[in-house]
Amino acid sequence: MEEEAETEEQQRFSYQQRLKAAVHYTVGCLCEEVALDKEMQFSKQTIAAISELTFRQCENFAKDLEMFARHAKRTTINTEDVKLLARRSNSLLKYITDKSEEIAQINLERKAQKKKKSEDGGKNSREPAEAGVVESEN
Amino acid sequence: MADHNPDGDPTPRTLLRRVLDTADPRTPRRPRSARAGAQRALLETASSRRLSGQTKTIAKGRSRGARSIGRSAHVQARGHLEEQTPRTLLKNILLTAPESSILMPESVVKPVPAPQVVQPSRRESSRGSLELQLPELEPSTTLAPGLLAPGRRKQRLRLSMFQQGVDQGLPLSQEPQGNADASSLTSSLNLTFATPLQPQSVQRPGLARRPPARRAVDVGAFLRDLRDTSLAPPNIVLEDTQPFSQPTVGSPNVYHSLPCTPHTGAEDAEQAAGRRTQSSGPGLQNNSPGKPAQFLAGEAEEVDAFALGFLSTSSGVSGEDEVEPLHNGVEEAEKKMKEEGVSVSEMEATGAQGPSRAEEPEGHTQVTEAEGSQGTAEAEGPGASSGDEDASSRAASPELASSTPESLQARRHHQFPEPAPPPGAAVFFAKMPMERKALEMVEKCLDKYFQHLCDDLEVFAAHAGRKTVKPEDLELLMRRQGLVTDQVSLHVLVERHLPLEYRQLLIPCAYSGNSVFPAQ
Numbered sequence: 235m236e237e238e239a240e241t242e243e244q245q246r247f248s249y250q251q252r253l254k255a256a257v258h259y260t261v262g263c264l265c266e267e268v269a270l271d272k273e274m275q276f277s278k279q280t281i282a283a284i285s286e287l288t289f290r291q292c293e294n295f296a297k298d299l300e301m302f303a304r305h306a307k308r309t310t311i312n313t314e315d316v317k318l319l320a321r322r323s324n325s326l327l328k329y330i331t332d333k334s335e336e337i338a339q340i341n342l343e344r345k346a347q348k349k350k351k352s353e354d355g356g357k358n359s360r361e362p363a364e365a366g367v368v369e370s371e372n
Numbered sequence: 373m374a375d376h377n378p379d380g381d382p383t384p385r386t387l388l389r390r391v392l393d394t395a396d397p398r399t400p401r402r403p404r405s406a407r408a409g410a411q412r413a414l415l416e417t418a419s420s421r422r423l424s425g426q427t428k429t430i431a432k433g434r435s436r437g438a439r440s441i442g443r444s445a446h447v448q449a450r451g452h453l454e455e456q457t458p459r460t461l462l463k464n465i466l467l468t469a470p471e472s473s474i475l476m477p478e479s480v481v482k483p484v485p486a487p488q489v490v491q492p493s494r495r496e497s498s499r500g501s502l503e504l505q506l507p508e509l510e511p512s513t514t515l516a517p518g519l520l521a522p523g524r525r526k527q528r529l530r531l532s533m534f535q536q537g538v539d540q541g542l543p544l545s546q547e548p549q550g551n552a553d554a555s556s557l558t559s560s561l562n563l564t565f566a567t568p569l570q571p572q573s574v575q576r577p578g579l580a581r582r583p584p585a586r587r588a589v590d591v592g593a594f595l596r597d598l599r600d601t602s603l604a605p606p607n608i609v610l611e612d613t614q615p616f617s618q619p620t621v622g623s624p625n626v627y628h629s630l631p632c633t634p635h636t637g638a639e640d641a642e643q644a645a646g647r648r649t650q651s652s653g654p655g656l657q658n659n660s661p662g663k664p665a666q667f668l669a670g671e672a673e674e675v676d677a678f679a680l681g682f683l684s685t686s687s688g689v690s691g692e693d694e695v696e697p698l699h700n701g702v703e704e705a706e707k708k709m710k711e712e713g714v715s716v717s718e719m720e721a722t723g724a725q726g727p728s729r730a731e732e733p734e735g736h737t738q739v740t741e742a743e744g745s746q747g748t749a750e751a752e753g754p755g756a757s758s759g760d761e762d763a764s765s766r767a768a769s770p771e772l773a774s775s776t777p778e779s780l781q782a783r784r785h786h787q788f789p790e791p792a793p794p795p796g797a798a799v800f801f802a803k804m805p806m807e808r809k810a811l812e813m814v815e816k817c818l819d820k821y822f823q824h825l826c827d828d829l830e831v832f833a834a835h836a837g838r839k840t841v842k843p844e845d846l847e848l849l850m851r852r853q854g855l856v857t858d859q860v861s862l863h864v865l866v867e868r869h870l871p872l873e874y875r876q877l878l879i880p881c882a883y884s885g886n887s888v889f890p891a892q
Contacts, residue, residue: 298852305848306836318835
């Protein structure tokens with residue numbers, strides 16, 4: 235049993251390390267872009283620090299999101315939780331709200347399309363149409 | 373001394389009589405022979421020992437004093453002898469012999485005069501004089517005139533016995549009522565006690581005690597006064613912010629403000645004021661009036677801030693006032709926290725009650741501030757002891773917040789201008805003088821910080837689909853601050869930093885009859 239726990243720990247640790255490596259790589263790519271843009275070089279230590287910071291902040295975000303969702307008596311993290319998380323930074327909040335509105339619109343459009351499809355399919359025959367309407371309404 | 377032992381139980385009266393007979397009528401300060409003093413000490417010791425048979429503590433004191441007196445025949449012994457004067461013996465008698473001391477006919481007034489008699493006797497200023505003044509008992513006599521009639525018969529019976537004692541030379545009368553009623557009988561007795569207590573309390577039946585009435589303290593005026601006094605020297609600041617124990621500051625006041633309606637009474641007001649200043653001292657935990665700046669910056673939950681709010685709440689001050697002091701308290705707490713470097717996350721949690729939590733722009737809810745005080749307690753961590761109290765008070769404030777969410781919520785929609793905390797508060801926390809500009813900057817930062825906290829609280833409440841800030845919001849805030857963790861729960865903070873009164877309000881506890889308070 236202890237061995238299992240140890241192996242589990244090792245697996246989690248290795249998984250965590252892989253995640254960290256992925257974050258580090260992504261941060262490195264982003265930093266390169268910024269360096270090209272601003273014509274300023276990034277040292278390796280800086281990139282490492284940023285990636286470590288990002289990783290830890292992700293942990294915090296996750297915990298906060300879970301807290302927010304639980305605070306709203308939900309078990310699923312919502313866009314509302316994300317917005318609450320980003321409220322500190324005004325620009326970030328604005329960006330996220332815009333994005334969320336976009337996504338909401340896309341969802342509405344998809345729903346409308348689905349409704350249309352079901353309605354068209356229902357017009358072929360009245361009975362199926364009524365059933366379809368009922369279903370779509372539901 | 374052995375010769376004086378009566379056949380039956382020596383009553384205190386007889387003992388006292390003997391003592392008085394044998395005692396030197398002159399004040400003990402006059403020089404006497406050591407032997408005389410020692411003898412007197414022995415005499416008093418013996419009698420005191422008999423008297424102390426009824427009271428262990430007194431016996432201990434007397435025996436010690438007697439022994440010390442017996443050992444040294446110096447002037448010091450005389451100093452000890454002074455403790456054994458007939459006056460002190462009479463005091464002892466009054467303490468231990470209720471039947472003779474209580475003159476009131478029925479139980480209505482019986483217990484009351486006894487404590488009053490005891491207390492005034494202690495306050496006798498003149499030494500060696502056997503005259504105790506008890507004017508207050510006279511009004512008490514008017515209380516139950518109907519009862520006096522039957523009682524008088526008993527009194528007269530007692531008086532007759534007493535009169536015997538009087539005739540035998542007992543100069544002291546232990547029946548104050550006798551003065552009022554049977555002045556003719558006890559003409560030689562002048563027993564009146566100073567009135568240390570309020571005459572009102574005399575009218576209470578039995579041992580009923582009126583709940584301490586607290587007059588609403590005008591926190592705004594208080595804060596203004598504090599502000600007006602230019603940078604006060606640290607001494608004054610320390611006086612104002614005497615940590616009494618977090619809940620104290622605010623807690624006793626807060627506690628009373630919560631459930632009780634404000635009473636107006638001279639004494640109560642004084643007591644309240646006294647407590648407030650006391651609480652402010654501890655500043656810590658309890659919602660010190662907020663000014664004491666002892667509150668750790670811990671979130672608005674700083675119960676201390678709440679204490680201020682509470683004081684105002686008790687008086688029924690509009691939420692604004694409450695909010696203001698709370699805010700100040702919170703600010704103070706925050707300042708403290710900044711200086712102490714303690715995380716204020718707890719304060720957030722506590723914000724629920726106290727104004728410290730008042731993250732909401734409306735203002736801090738004092739109620740839950742008790743929790744806030746706890747939060748402050750957390751914020752305290754290191755640093756001034758008062759800081760610790762504040763921190764605890766802050767943590768407590770979140771708990772407290774729950775207690776007054778409703779009243780405060782009504783006021784939430786108002787943005788209350790916060791009264792500026794006294795500039796000395798930051799100096800107190802920094803433990804070194806600060807420039808005025810620095811103080812202003814700190815104050816600005818605290819303002820923003822508390823405003824932020826309040827906004828967070830409001831957002832949290834809205835996030836949960838509510839319009840009222842609840843303790844859950846405070847707890848969430850404290851979590852984000854890091855004061856409440858998986859290892860440290862909110863209740864732990866409440867227990868750590870809030871005084872007992874607040875803790876009772878915040879932590880659900882099962883009482884008799886399967887009732888849980890506060891109800892979940």
